[in-house]
Amino acid sequence: MSLRHALLAALSQGEASGYELAKRFDVAVADYWTATPQQLYRDLERLEQDGLVEARVVEQTRRPNKRVFTMTDAGLAELRAFGERPSKPPAMRDEFLVKVQASDRTGDPAAILEAARAREARSREKLARYDQLRDRLLEGRSEEDYLRDSDEVGPYLTLMAGRMYEQLNIDWTATVIATITHRQEPAAG
Numbered sequence: 421m422s423l424r425h426a427l428l429a430a431l432s433q434g435e436a437s438g439y440e441l442a443k444r445f446d447v448a449v450a451d452y453w454t455a456t457p458q459q460l461y462r463d464l465e466r467l468e469q470d471g472l473v474e475a476r477v478v479e480q481t482r483r484p485n486k487r488v489f490t491m492t493d494a495g496l497a498e499l500r501a502f503g504e505r506p507s508k509p510p511a512m513r514d515e516f517l518v519k520v521q522a523s524d525r526t527g528d529p530a531a532i533l534e535a536a537r538a539r540e541a542r543s544r545e546k547l548a549r550y551d552q553l554r555d556r557l558l559e560g561r562s563e564e565d566y567l568r569d570s571d572e573v574g575p576y577l578t579l580m581a582g583r584m585y586e587q588l589n590i591d592w593t594a595t596v597i598a599t600i601t602h603r604q605e606p607a608a609g
Contacts, residue, residue, distance in 0.1 A: 540593040
């Protein structure tokens with residue numbers, strides 16, 4: 421997958437300026453596909469050159485003019501073709517897992533504990549943010565009603581994947597913290 425497909429997916433929710441896309445990307449996509457704002461703008465330009473998006477200038481009185489992007493029919497066809505291709509299995513690359521794997525040989529349990537607590541805190545923050553997004557999407561409806569009646573379920577389903585991932589991180593880091601803490605305690609005679 422390339423960034424272009426993630427951008428097309430974000431634009432499938434409606435037109436947006438580059439800034440709005442970056443925010444939309446940060447909220448909805450960044451947890452499973454990372455990119456800097458510079459990369460987003462560069463790929464938007466490429467998408468425009470390839471005829472997959474169109475841009476129009478919106479004049480503003482108290483701010484600089486902005487370009488607003490919409491997906492073209494060719495962009496929608498590209499997104500559909502992408503959706504029809506088989507997905508590759510995800511590959512996990514997690515620096516902290518390497519550190520935990522080597523922790524028995526590297527010998528600094530305090531550093532692992534600190535990193536685990538930091539990871540748990542980040543996951544709790546992200547989970548709280550996801551819960552706010554979930555409440556906004558549901559607008560007082562039950563999940564069952566939303567999934568049955570909503571015109572768009574993709575953003576909700578990816579949000580749920582993010583929630584589950586962060587909950588898994590919270591549960592796993594609790595295990596790491598408990599295990600390392602227990603191993604540091606002196607053995608009862």
